[in-house]
Amino acid sequence: MEKRAELYAGKAKSVYYTDDADKLILHFRDDTSAFDGEKMEQLARKGMINNRFNAFIMQKLEEAGIPTHFETLLSDTEVVVKNMQMMPVECVVRNLAAGSICRRLGLEEGVELDPPVFEFFLKDDALHDPMINESHIETFGWAKAEHVAKMKQLTFQVNDVLKQLFLDAGLLLVDYKLEFGLFHGEVVLGDEFSPDGCRLWDAQTRKKLDKDRFRQGLGGVIEAYEEVAQRLGVALPE
Numbered sequence: 001m002e003k004r005a006e007l008y009a010g011k012a013k014s015v016y017y018t019d020d021a022d023k024l025i026l027h028f029r030d031d032t033s034a035f036d037g038e039k040m041e042q043l044a045r046k047g048m049i050n051n052r053f054n055a056f057i058m059q060k061l062e063e064a065g066i067p068t069h070f071e072t073l074l075s076d077t078e079v080v081v082k083n084m085q086m087m088p089v090e091c092v093v094r095n096l097a098a099g100s101i102c103r104r105l106g107l108e109e110g111v112e113l114d115p116p117v118f119e120f121f122l123k124d125d126a127l128h129d130p131m132i133n134e135s136h137i138e139t140f141g142w143a144k145a146e147h148v149a150k151m152k153q154l155t156f157q158v159n160d161v162l163k164q165l166f167l168d169a170g171l172l173l174v175d176y177k178l179e180f181g182l183f184h185g186e187v188v189l190g191d192e193f194s195p196d197g198c199r200l201w202d203a204q205t206r207k208k209l210d211k212d213r214f215r216q217g218l219g220g221v222i223e224a225y226e227e228v229a230q231r232l233g234v235a236l237p238e
């Protein structure tokens, strides 16, 4: 596998072409952003932790029958993935109220959401990722109706798998964001699953162990990511 030119640099990952048109390399950087890029910092080891964490989760999801873009780990901070046509839609599931839903609906943080809430957001930093619905997606052609239905179904399926996986490690999966793409016409999970894009709380104390530590300036960001990885059994180098 030969790494070729950079295709795209996101806020926390860079994407490279390879000599195989069907494959890309994702490079997880230490850059950490919040509030659509308004707050930015480099946190040593974050790229490595998220790369390992994401590989672990993607493999668990594959085992559960969810198609993902994950191919192979290439290095501490790089992974080989399928070259997909990404849909600019973010799928969020919430098991407990936190973040934007508290602001929008005046909910107290930590209220249980049963059944879990599903929301779509448009991936557009300049517009601050506005919440959208299926009607917007259809009208503006961001994804086809059949693909929207599939993304939603897969996002809920991920909840069934990961809620239990995290609970077994003493963690509550509060909410998470997924992004999907098309690979040879099939809807496949892309982007990443890491503490950057989900909320995880200690099941007993409800201590925050995710990117909210960075967003809210609580400190101990990397320590929290490492604790979560260690509790799940994700192997991390010293």
Ligand code: TMP
Binding pocket: 090, 092, 098, 099, 100, 101, 121, 129, 175, 176, 177, 196, 197, 198, 199
């Ligand atoms: P929110 O509470 O800010 O709407 O976010 C819900 C969850 O989705 C939270 O775990 C963070 C994640 N998320 C992202 O990682 N990136 C995004 O652009 C959005 C909208 C949400």
Ligand code: ASP
Binding pocket: 011, 033, 034, 035, 036, 037, 038, 196, 211, 215
């Ligand atoms: N992922 C978005 C950003 O980096 C939103 C967030 O995590 O707060 O800016």
